[in-house]
Amino acid sequence: MIYRFGMILICLFLLGACGETKPTGKIKKVGLLVPETVNDQVWGTKGFNGLLKIHKNIDVDVFYKEGMNSEAIARRAVEDFEQKGVNLIFGHGSEYAEYFNDISSEYPNIHFISFNGDAKNKNTTSLNFKGHAMGFFGGMVAAHMSKTQNVGVIAAYEWQPEIEGFYQGAMAENKNTKVSIEYVGNWDDEIKAVELANDMMDKGIDVIYPAGDGYNVPVIERVKERGLYVIGYVSDQSDLGESTVLTSTVQQVDKLYEKVAEQYNKGVLKPGNLSYDFQDNVISLGKYSPNVNNEFIQKINKQIDIYKETGKLPK
Known part of the structure; x- marks a missing residue:
């Protein structure tokens, strides 16, 4: 039986063919821990x-476990993975950095x-998306499309760099824009999150950036009911309503996983904290709504290209 939504997953899932694959590089097998579920979309x-x-693409056996929401549970999962021959483990969230700092010394042959x-040990690496620029370009789109010159961010935490980026991008596009920020x-x-969205819309905010992957979908659905706009977060969320989702700030986690696994397989993956941005082709804006005019799309795409080349954002 599989328990989801924060409960311990007691079954181990094996993906792929029944037979053992034969890795040709450093990787033997790969494991994934997620705090909740892989079905959240x-x-x-x-x-x-x-x-x-x-x-x-690397042709290795891979395993995953859901509901890994405490260090004690993660520790048992790592032990299980180790017995299966896994030597590369992804912890899919910020909480795993602390867990792995505590656990990793016990498993020197696992990365x-x-x-x-903040990855502190020689066999730990933390991947960090640079969220400032993606928030900046999302803020530009929001300010450009706002009819009331009032846009809002529903963030999870104050430390998220995309929040300040969104504010600066909105100001760069239209200095008369008012940006409201609320924290879940x-x-x-x-x-x-939906209550905050309702309050924002009642106050005349017509474009909302729900910067939290655990609540952005219900916020988008609520905004859609009101006939207003959103900027999607983490995934390209245009499929939730192309008339509602102006674009999305996309973190291409799947590409980054593959990139990092390839580096480890070749023996060149560095320990410590690694950062990634538009230049690494793992952050992008998603599909644009047909409500966004082509002239503006060409403008912002050009500015993204300039940022990739120079690291400079529009002023």
Whole structure:
């Protein structure tokens, strides 16, 4: 039996062919830990898709476990993976950086990957998406499309760099834009996030950036009901409504997983904290709504190209 939504997953899933594959590089087998589920269609699903890419393109056996939401549970999962011959483990979230700092010394032959944390040991690496620029370009789109010159961010936490980026991008596009920012204080509190969205829309905000992958889908659905706009987050969310989703700030986790796995397989993956941005082709804007005019799309795409080449954002 499989328990989802924060409960311990007690079954181990093996993907791919029944027989053993024969790795030709450093990787033997790969494991993935997710705090909740791989079926959320946002963050967890992206990690799972990355695992599938590794399985397909590097031709190694891969495993995953859901509901890995505490260090004690993660520790048992790592022990299980080690017994299966796994030597590269992805922890799909910032919480795993701390877990792996504590656990990794016990498993010197396993390399541990986490996100948006501080990797401290020689067999740990933390992958960090540089969110400022993606937020900046999302803010430009929001300000350009706002009819009321009022846009809003529903963020999970104050430390998210895309928040300041969104504000600066909105100001760069239209200095008369008012940017309202509210914090959920959690990645997954859908009820609070939707309440904040309702309050924003009642105050005349007509473009919202729900910068939290655990609640952005219900926020988008609520905004759609009101006939207003959103900027999608983490995934290309145009399929939720092309008239509602102006574009999305996309973190291409699956591509990054594959890139990192290839580096480890070749023996060149560095420990410590690694950062990635548009220049690494793992961050992008998603599909544009047909409501966004082509002239503006050409303008912002050109500015993204300039940023990739020079690292400079529009002023």
